[in-house]
Amino acid sequence: MRLELARVLGARGQISREFVETPQYECEALGEVLGCRVVLKVETLNPVRSFKGRGTDTVLARLQERGTANAVVCASAGNLGQALAFGGRARGIGVTVVASAAANPLKIERMKAFGADVVLVEGEIEAALETAARIADETGAFLVEDSKDIGTCEGAATIGVELTELPGALDAVLVSLGAGAMASGVGFAVKSLREGTEIICVQPEQAPAMTLALRAGRPVEVGAPDTIADGVAGRYVIPEVLDDLSAVADDAVLVTEAGIVEAMRLLYRHAGLVVEPAAALGVASILESNGRFSGKTVATILCGSNVTPTDFAHWIHGTPPST
Incomplete structure (x- = not known):
């Protein structure tokens, strides 16, 4: 556990x-x-x-405590991305969200409204996660993995x-x-x-x-x-x-x-x-x-x-x- x-x-x-x-x-x-x-x-x-704001705020707060919260990236069907974008904006942390091009358009719209840089990819959430991991490697942003984190x-x-x-x-x-x-x-x-x-x-x-x-x-x-x-x-x-x-x-x-x-x-x-x-x-x-x-x-x-x-x-x- x-x-x-x-x-x-x-x-x-x-x-x-x-x-x-x-x-x-x-x-x-x-x-x-x-x-x-x-x-x-x-x-x-x-x-x-x-409910996702509970988890993303916990992640962001812990990153700030460690002094490693310059930018974050995640893959999301929508709710995690919205919550991370909202929390990042409030805490001054840059947020990139990778989502499937077939994701709920309302959720994509709200991620953008909260200030996230949204990257759309073809395929399911697993394809979005692969892209998010690559962005993390290339930019040094912290990869927020829902449930794994x-x-x-x-x-x-x-x-x-x-x-x-x-x-x-x-x-x-x-x-x-x-x-x-x-x-x-x-x-x-x-x-x-x-x-x-x-x-x-x-x-x-x-x-x-x-x-x-x-x-x-x-x-x-x-x-x-x-x-x-x-x-x-x-x-x-x-x-x-x-x-x-x-x-x-x-x-x-x-x-x-x-x-x-x-x-x-x-x-x-x-x-x-x-x-x-x-x-x-x-x-x-x-x-x-x-x-x-x-x-x-x-x-x-x-x-x-x-x-x-x-x-x-x-x-x-x-x-x-x-x-």
């Missing part, structure tokens, strides 16, 4: 106030529909509309710390799973402070790399992701993150694309919240759980809301999709 509780607790004081102490509350209307007590942890009410995990772990401060019982935390920073971080914090709470990771059936690796105990070759949940659509597994996650995850489940869309609808209708597909995975897992959570208290982290209005309207109301 690479994470340390003392560093996680220390990160709470390093992260900009916009990103911490986020709302967490029981949504009774949603719970009535789902048949369990549902606690929503809302990570979308901040300048970058996602322990700061991204320990920053995300502060979400788990806050969840453990909820009063009353907490039977399970449902965590969206992509590369693993949030899942391993939240899982570590919750298991450290509320050992009896289950940590259940949730991933799309059409982007199952980390889930299949958890089940097999090793990375498993999978095909290219094909999911609307672009924020968790990685194909490859980082071995160190798999080790961390294996130590804290009680289960990992896969959900359908239809389930993700229905979960987004329920969150909109019963909680009044706009979320991107990756943020709806926890609710989707309750929908498809065959009563597993009946009568229990479960928390789910709404990790982002960077979705274009056209796409959201298509998924929620059935209007024509964006082109």
Whole structure:
């Protein structure tokens, strides 16, 4: 286990106030529909509309402490890049983000608005990471690798710390799973402070790399992701993150694309919240759980809301999709 509780607790004081102490509350209307007590942890009410600012601020603060924070570069599908750009601008650190040319246009627009130099490449996120690594080698910029960089995990772990401060019982935390920073971080914090709470990771059936690796105990070759949940659509597994996650995850489940869309609808209708597909995975897992959570208290982290209005309207109301 690479994470340390003392560093996680220390990160709470390093992260900009916009990103911490986020709302967490029981949504009774949603719970009535789902048949369990549902606690929503809302990570979308901040300048970058996602939880990623916790991790990027932790990384940047630690770089500044070491005096090595002149410039940074990352590969991102959008949310990490936005958060790094926002934090870099606030701290006077130059930021380059490499993204796929097929990435969410809203996310690319916001990265640029926050002052990042955005480089677009053909291919998936792995192609973007190769380019980012090359830029780091050529320029000396620090390469921020989501999930592999322990700061991204320990920053995300502060979400788990806050969840453990909820009063009353907490039977399970449902965590969206992509590369693993949030899942391993939240899982570590919750298991450290509320050992009896289950940590259940949730991933799309059409982007199952980390889930299949958890089940097999090793990375498993999978095909290219094909999911609307672009924020968790990685194909490859980082071995160190798999080790961390294996130590804290009680289960990992896969959900359908239809389930993700229905979960987004329920969150909109019963909680009044706009979320991107990756943020709806926890609710989707309750929908498809065959009563597993009946009568229990479960928390789910709404990790982002960077979705274009056209796409959201298509998924929620059935209007024509964006082109």
